Amino acid sequence: MATQVLPGVWSAGTRYVNWYAVDCGADGVTVVDAGLPGYRRDLDRELASMGFARADVRAVVLTHGHIDHVGMAAAWAASGVNVFLHPADAALAAAPKTNKTDRPALAYLRWPATWAFVGHCLREGVLRPEPMPPTTALADGEILPVPGAPTVTHVPGHTDGSCVLEFPAHGAAFVGDLLCTLDPKTGRPADPQLQTRGSNRDSDTAMASLERLAGMTARTVLPGHGRVWRDGVEAAVATARRIGCR
Numbered sequence: 572m573a574t575q576v577l578p579g580v581w582s583a584g585t586r587y588v589n590w591y592a593v594d595c596g597a598d599g600v601t602v603v604d605a606g607l608p609g610y611r612r613d614l615d616r617e618l619a620s621m622g623f624a625r626a627d628v629r630a631v632v633l634t635h636g637h638i639d640h641v642g643m644a645a646a647w648a649a650s651g652v653n654v655f656l657h658p659a660d661a662a663l664a665a666a667p668k669t670n671k672t673d674r675p676a677l678a679y680l681r682w683p684a685t686w687a688f689v690g691h692c693l694r695e696g697v698l699r700p701e702p703m704p705p706t707t708a709l710a711d712g713e714i715l716p717v718p719g720a721p722t723v724t725h726v727p728g729h730t731d732g733s734c735v736l737e738f739p740a741h742g743a744a745f746v747g748d749l750l751c752t753l754d755p756k757t758g759r760p761a762d763p764q765l766q767t768r769g770s771n772r773d774s775d776t777a778m779a780s781l782e783r784l785a786g787m788t789a790r791t792v793l794p795g796h797g798r799v800w801r802d803g804v805e806a807a808v809a810t811a812r813r814i815g816c817r
């Protein structure tokens with residue numbers, strides 16, 4: 572069931588993959604990311620545990636086009652909700668099997684966390700996605716006209732169209748898979764770091780994109796994988812640079 576991680580901000584999904592909902596009062600709710608396809612089964616129950624229904628949701632904003640973040644996009648679109656995605660990830664979202672990474676993901680299969688994650692994705696329908704619905708394009712620097720008025724920052728590297736969404740009134744930065752807070756080997760909680768080269772399209776570009784987070788004042792960093800980080804964007808970026816990319 573969903574947990575409230577900040578006033579008005581809910582984390583849902585599983586221990587493997589997060590999606591979020593941001594309550595903006597009378598303006599309605601903005602959802603960030605759409606989990607794996609199988610999460611559709613629990614969607615209405617998760618929303619009810621936050622006190623919402625699908626009709627309260629005005630927009631679904633996808634941080635990037637990977638299947639573990641767009642799996643319920645078709646369900647949302649079928650409910651009449653506008654889905655947003657950076658255009659550089661549109662082809663990837665429509666054809667998950669075209670995903671390319673720095674290094675073969677297979678090289679990481681000896682790590683327990685990789686095994687567990689792949690098994691989870693298989694159970695949750697990663698090979699049986701629904702067709703990706705049409706999306707509205709996110710643009711770097713825009714203030715999105717959806718509840719919470721998040722600022723969009725394009726941070727290519729993990730994928731070509733990865734974006735960070737900062738909700739100023741909530742003090743929340745949704746970083747997608749630019750940063751995660753899981754140890755890639757063990758799957759245990761860890762300081763913010765880049766995803767592995769087996770998951771990133773181009774890790775050097777992802778590392779360079781951290782620069783684009785300079786000046787973000789959000790105290791809470793909400794990643795696609797792992798728990799929230801409450802020590803600010805700047806410290807999250809510093810730990811990611813220190814840890815480097817595996």
Ligand SMILES: [Zn+2]
Nearest residue numbers: 635637729748
């Ligand atoms: Zn991803």
Ligand SMILES: [Zn+2]
Nearest residue numbers: 637639748795
């Ligand atoms: Zn992911």
